Amino acid sequence: MKNSRINGVLAPVVTPFRADYSPDAERFVRHCQWLLAQGCAGLAVFGTNSEANSMSVEEKADLLDALVAAGVPAAKLMPGTGACALSDSIALTRKAVALGCGGVLMLPPFYYKGVSDEGLYRNFAEVIERVGDARLQLYLYHIPPVSAVPITLGLIERLLKAYPQAVAGAKDSSGDWSNTQAMIEAFGPSGFDVFPGSEVFLLQGLRAGGKGCITATGNVNPAAIDNVYRNWRAKDADALQAGITATRKIVQSVPMIPALKATIAHYADDAEWQRLRPPLVELTAAEKKTLIDGLEADGFKMPGIESVACPVH
Amino acid sequence: MKNSRINGVLAPVVTPFRADYSPDAERFVRHCQWLLAQGCAGLAVFGTNSEANSMSVEEKADLLDALVAAGVPAAKLMPGTGACALSDSIALTRKAVALGCGGVLMLPPFYYKGVSDEGLYRNFAEVIERVGDARLQLYLYHIPPVSAVPITLGLIERLLKAYPQAVAGAKDSSGDWSNTQAMIEAFGPSGFDVFPGSEVFLLQGLRAGGKGCITATGNVNPAAIDNVYRNWRAKDADALQAGITATRKIVQSVPMIPALKATIAHYADDAEWQRLRPPLVELTAAEKKTLIDGLEADGFKMPGIESVACPVH
Numbered sequence: 001m002k003n004s005r006i007n008g009v010l011a012p013v014v015t016p017f018r019a020d021y022s023p024d025a026e027r028f029v030r031h032c033q034w035l036l037a038q039g040c041a042g043l044a045v046f047g048t049n050s051e052a053n054s055m056s057v058e059e060k061a062d063l064l065d066a067l068v069a070a071g072v073p074a075a076k077l078m079p080g081t082g083a084c085a086l087s088d089s090i091a092l093t094r095k096a097v098a099l100g101c102g103g104v105l106m107l108p109p110f111y112y113k114g115v116s117d118e119g120l121y122r123n124f125a126e127v128i129e130r131v132g133d134a135r136l137q138l139y140l141y142h143i144p145p146v147s148a149v150p151i152t153l154g155l156i157e158r159l160l161k162a163y164p165q166a167v168a169g170a171k172d173s174s175g176d177w178s179n180t181q182a183m184i185e186a187f188g189p190s191g192f193d194v195f196p197g198s199e200v201f202l203l204q205g206l207r208a209g210g211k212g213c214i215t216a217t218g219n220v221n222p223a224a225i226d227n228v229y230r231n232w233r234a235k236d237a238d239a240l241q242a243g244i245t246a247t248r249k250i251v252q253s254v255p256m257i258p259a260l261k262a263t264i265a266h267y268a269d270d271a272e273w274q275r276l277r278p279p280l281v282e283l284t285a286a287e288k289k290t291l292i293d294g295l296e297a298d299g300f301k302m303p304g305i306e307s308v309a310c311p312v313h
Numbered sequence: 314m315k316n317s318r319i320n321g322v323l324a325p326v327v328t329p330f331r332a333d334y335s336p337d338a339e340r341f342v343r344h345c346q347w348l349l350a351q352g353c354a355g356l357a358v359f360g361t362n363s364e365a366n367s368m369s370v371e372e373k374a375d376l377l378d379a380l381v382a383a384g385v386p387a388a389k390l391m392p393g394t395g396a397c398a399l400s401d402s403i404a405l406t407r408k409a410v411a412l413g414c415g416g417v418l419m420l421p422p423f424y425y426k427g428v429s430d431e432g433l434y435r436n437f438a439e440v441i442e443r444v445g446d447a448r449l450q451l452y453l454y455h456i457p458p459v460s461a462v463p464i465t466l467g468l469i470e471r472l473l474k475a476y477p478q479a480v481a482g483a484k485d486s487s488g489d490w491s492n493t494q495a496m497i498e499a500f501g502p503s504g505f506d507v508f509p510g511s512e513v514f515l516l517q518g519l520r521a522g523g524k525g526c527i528t529a530t531g532n533v534n535p536a537a538i539d540n541v542y543r544n545w546r547a548k549d550a551d552a553l554q555a556g557i558t559a560t561r562k563i564v565q566s567v568p569m570i571p572a573l574k575a576t577i578a579h580y581a582d583d584a585e586w587q588r589l590r591p592p593l594v595e596l597t598a599a600e601k602k603t604l605i606d607g608l609e610a611d612g613f614k615m616p617g618i619e620s621v622a623c624p625v626h
Contacts, residue, residue, distance in 0.1 A: 021399060021439065048424075053397040053398060053422075053424035053425075054397060054398050054399055054422065054424070055398050055400060056370070056398045056400040056401050056404070057369070058400075059398075059400055084366040084367060084397070085366060085367050085368050085369045085372075086334060086367055086590055086591055087368060087369040087371075087372055088369050091369070108592065109366075109367065109591070109592045110423075110424065111361075111366035111367070111423065111459065111460075112366075112459065112592060112593060113458075113459060113461070115592040115593065116592075116594055118594050119591050119592035119593055119594045120591070120592050122591035122592070122594070123591035123592045126334065126591060145426075146424065146425065146426060147424075148426070148461060149592075277399055278399055278422070278432050278433070278435035278436035278439060279421065279422045279425060279428040279429075279432035279433050279435070279436045279462075280425060280428065280432055281429055281431050281432045281435070
């Protein structure tokens, strides 16, 4: 599997919701198509930025079906399939593998805090064994600021040793470069693909042996981020990196997930995109103004984004 | 509904799992029957101590069906129905209300941290509106040490104002007596029933106007805890409280959830009870020895607990 793995820029795709909070498959498919057209190497649907844990397994399975039915290549999909419930993680991972997804990005069970590496090992091992499919490419999702349950280097080592074919890599959203570097140094040589969880670390990651990035702002600025990925050995790579880092800073000056949706809503002229499922809420008018003014001053564009707008059903 | 509400001691019932980690409905029903026979006023199935978030909605719905089919009165059930996914919370709450459960104990969505009270309000309001059944008695579950998402007094006030019939009370597992006291003082007079999350606060809670307790150790020491509830105005109430507090300290000298299961396994002579679903793990041999030696030295008994043992299927 290693030669066909997803490398490059992945967007953790935001999920549009209708007025009744049901997932809006039509807008979702259109956004995924736009992201691939803009250069995303893959789609990390059902990530933190996707409000994935605010949806049921069935709602996520239905969205995966909708993507594949619309012709989105399953090989480019890396859905988040890790849940608190072992049975939910197994069910959604099975579904993803059966559809031919290029990988799955798996959170640890995150309700209990301070759990042991032994318990986390058993969780991931049980999912791998129960799915029991040689096509499974599992990426571990380390995001301690949100999950509060870290994926330690010791846990990765143990999982890689037991399941060298299935354990494919990690997304490191710790925001701690020294941890990302340690992951790459320890496991990169064994074919473990590390993706920083922000484009701020894209160039640094590629130079260290990382394989791209999986980043929130990939939802709105994919072409520029992909441009850094494609030109990381170029003379102006640092200047290109500075550009995407500056855009990131504008977006994250307000709460990230509603900011991504507000940006799409604004540039696609489709207010439906602003909605979030509880417990998240949309930006205030003042936050939205800060965001859009900042982006406009930066010369920000989203070419072709009008394709993600739909009539209200 | 207020006159028929559950008051007294509730156990957050531990969930037995088979060797393949599937929920063991037979042992679960037997344990629930033992708890009611020992004086529990209600069964807070699917709580933190139940490993509820390690199970899918369907697994929990099946266990509820098994309890009702076995003749456990639904009016004594207060299942945990709060999940990260709004759709999961609605589905399980609907199921509980349809079965006639006396209440539901609802966690806030707990993946995102630092969410606003507005977002949490929308979550609970949406569940209440979608369930749309006058029988719903919703208890808010405040357990910041685990969920990391607190239920503030301001949120309770707003929910009580909007849904005075549905919002019935809270379990306060903060371990912070001043918060429990503030909840009782602010909302008790409006018919909001507060249950401390540990029997350590049982007597103090009853004297302040609380309605009982929902406590982990209710799984193993229900009769003695119920005895404090029934005799809280007696002269020897403080001595009775000291007794149950001492037993609690022995149990929580090792990790709580595996300790409860190890205690049942030991006194029922049924090793099957020791199993936990990942990410939790069973006690080490040393921890188990500390626990059982401590209980034995305390003269601890579980009369009739052999009824929860079953053949291995």
